[in-house]
Amino acid sequence: MEEQNPESLAGAESHGAEAGHGGAEAAHGGHSPLSVFEIERVIPMHIGGIDVSITNSAIYMIIAVLAITLFLTVGMRGRALVPGRWQSMAELSYEFIAKMVRDNAGSEGRKYFPFIFTLFMFILFANLIGMIPFSFTVTSHIIVTFALAAVVFLGVTAIGFIRHGASFLKLFVPSGVPIFLLPLMVVIELLSYLTRPVSLSLRLFANMMAGHTMLEVFGGFVIALGILGGWAPLAFIVALTGLEVGIAMLQAYVFTILTCIYLNDALHPHH
Amino acid sequence: MPQLNPEFFAPQLVWLAITFTILYFLMARIVLPRISGVLENREQRIQSDLEKAEKLKAEADEVLAAYNKAQADARAQAQAELQKAAAAIAAEAAKREEAFAATLAERGAEAEQRIAATKTAAMAELRTIATDVAGAVMTKLTDTKVPPAQIEAAVDSAIGARS
Numbered sequence: 001m002e003e004q005n006p007e008s009l010a011g012a013e014s015h016g017a018e019a020g021h022g023g024a025e026a027a028h029g030g031h032s033p034l035s036v037f038e039i040e041r042v043i044p045m046h047i048g049g050i051d052v053s054i055t056n057s058a059i060y061m062i063i064a065v066l067a068i069t070l071f072l073t074v075g076m077r078g079r080a081l082v083p084g085r086w087q088s089m090a091e092l093s094y095e096f097i098a099k100m101v102r103d104n105a106g107s108e109g110r111k112y113f114p115f116i117f118t119l120f121m122f123i124l125f126a127n128l129i130g131m132i133p134f135s136f137t138v139t140s141h142i143i144v145t146f147a148l149a150a151v152v153f154l155g156v157t158a159i160g161f162i163r164h165g166a167s168f169l170k171l172f173v174p175s176g177v178p179i180f181l182l183p184l185m186v187v188i189e190l191l192s193y194l195t196r197p198v199s200l201s202l203r204l205f206a207n208m209m210a211g212h213t214m215l216e217v218f219g220g221f222v223i224a225l226g227i228l229g230g231w232a233p234l235a236f237i238v239a240l241t242g243l244e245v246g247i248a249m250l251q252a253y254v255f256t257i258l259t260c261i262y263l264n265d266a267l268h269p270h271h
Numbered sequence: 272m273p274q275l276n277p278e279f280f281a282p283q284l285v286w287l288a289i290t291f292t293i294l295y296f297l298m299a300r301i302v303l304p305r306i307s308g309v310l311e312n313r314e315q316r317i318q319s320d321l322e323k324a325e326k327l328k329a330e331a332d333e334v335l336a337a338y339n340k341a342q343a344d345a346r347a348q349a350q351a352e353l354q355k356a357a358a359a360i361a362a363e364a365a366k367r368e369e370a371f372a373a374t375l376a377e378r379g380a381e382a383e384q385r386i387a388a389t390k391t392a393a394m395a396e397l398r399t400i401a402t403d404v405a406g407a408v409m410t411k412l413t414d415t416k417v418p419p420a421q422i423e424a425a426v427d428s429a430i431g432a433r434s
Contacts, residue, residue, distance in 0.1 A: 034272055039279040051281040058286035065294045072302040079309050081316060087309075094306045114299035122294055143280045144287055209274070 033216035037140055037209065057144070060136045064125040072121075093121065097256065104260035108267045115155075116263075119148065120256040127208060127248030131241065139251075140208040142201060149201035152259045160266035171269040200258055207251045211244040394430075401426045 041053040072093070075086035083091055097117045101109045109116075123139060130137025138144055160168040172189040173182065218240065221233035273279075402422050409417045 037273040039273060039276075039283070041282070050285065051278075052285045053282045054286070055279065055282050057279075057283050058290070061286050061290040065290045065297070068294060069297050069302065072298075072306070076302070076305050076309060079305070079312075081313055083309075090306060091310060094303065094310070114303055115295060117303060118291065118295045118298045121298070122291060138287075141274050141283060143274070143283050147284055147287055148291075205274070 033213050033220065036136075036212055036216055039141075056136045057138055057141065060126070060129060060138050064122060064129055064138065067129065068121045068125050071125075093117075100257055100260055101263075104257060105264040105267055109260065109263055112159075112263055116256060116259055119152070119259060120252055123148070123204065123255050124249060124252035127252055128245070130208065130212070131245055131248055137208050137212055139204055140212055142205045145205040145208075146197065146201040148255075149197040149204075152200065152262065153197035156259075156262045156266045159263070160269060163267065164269055168266070168269050171265060196258075196262060200255065204251050204255050207247055211240070211247055215240060215244065398423075398426060398430065401430070 039055045039057050041055050042059060043054040045052045072090045075090035078087060080087060097120050098113060101113050101116055126138040129135055172186050174185055177185050215237060218233045218237050222230040405422045405426055
């Protein structure tokens with residue numbers, strides 16, 4: 001995916017030009033509250049028939065990666081024995097996720113700690129960067145959250161089968177259930193297992209989208225009511241922004257802890 | 272809803288994959304080992320400091336015990352010295368008292384002897400004087416010369432009757 005050599009870049013440039021215009025027009029089309037979720041192609045690119053244009057979403061993903069890396073490397077630059085403020089924050093993030101993995105997935109979950117840490121930091125920073133006015137929220141797109149949830153779901157399922165083979169299927173057979181109820185229970189367990197990626201991705205997506213839509217709607221009210229009446233929705237926006245920052249952190253936490261719990265199911269299916 | 276526009280699924284997925292993979296490798300290879308290194312280093316440092324503190328405390332305890340022992344020894348020694356001195360003083364006092372008592376007794380006996388001697392001498396003197404006086408009185412009053420032996424016998428009987 002990272003084969004962006006110069007000639008393919010040049011080839012993609014002309015190919016994606018028209019599509020880029022289309023996206024830009026759509027973005028400037030209306031003033032609907034949903035226009036914050038509009039995606040624009042900043043640098044249109046096509047490689048092998050796949051649209052790999054750098055969109056505003058991609059830019060904010062890159063910003064998130066840079067921000068996380070800066071936060072964690074600049075903070076840890078001193079490697080001080082007694083941490084300063086930034087180092088404390090970096091260490092706190094590390095220990096927070098390490099504890100979460102240890103508590104929920106046990107010591108075998110340690111192997112997957114880097115992935116879970118990356119997942120948490122990515123979602124957290126995407127959510128928080130999205131709270132900056134005029135920025136874009138990567139996680140307000142269902143395709144992004146669904147991709148993350150699908151990676152978690154497929155990964156966890158693969159880990160379960162690799163570690164336990166066919167006996168991983170016992171996860172769907174709850175113990176201590178009367179035999180005539182068993183078929184029903186297996187179906188229910190299977191369904192609940194299969195809906196995990198959907199609920200996981202929808203929860204994050206819906207929370208992000210709802211919050212930003214609310215902010216947009218009330219922002220519209222501020223303009224509509226003008227200098228006399230606009231104060232009330234403005235005050236509401238201020239309060240809502242605080243709430244949204246909380247939700248941004250909470251949803252990152254929820255996504256991560258559910259990942260840990262699913263991982264635990266894969267590591268210890270008999271419980 | 273812009274989120275459901277499939278036109279932008281591909282670029283988002285591609286860039287999500289790129290950025291997430293890069294972030295994963297940055298975290299797994301550089302950032303997390305560094306943080307865990309610092310945390311482990313701190314853990315070790317704290318552990319070694321604790322051990323050092325433990326050792327120093329043990330040492331201090333040892334020194335304190337030695338000091339206490341030295342103090343107790345010194346006290347015991349002083350006590351012994353004191354007792355010895357007291358015993359010596361008591362012995363000396365007893366010896367002196369004894370010597371004094373002996374001297375006293377000696378002097379007393381000597382004095383008594385002297386008194387007895389003096390008394391005897393006085394008594395003998397008294398007899399001579401009494402005999403002389405009795406002879407002189409007899410001569411003066413009766414004008415008779417009583418033989419000294421007779422007077423002496425009378426004086427002796429008189430002294431014998433009185434004493």
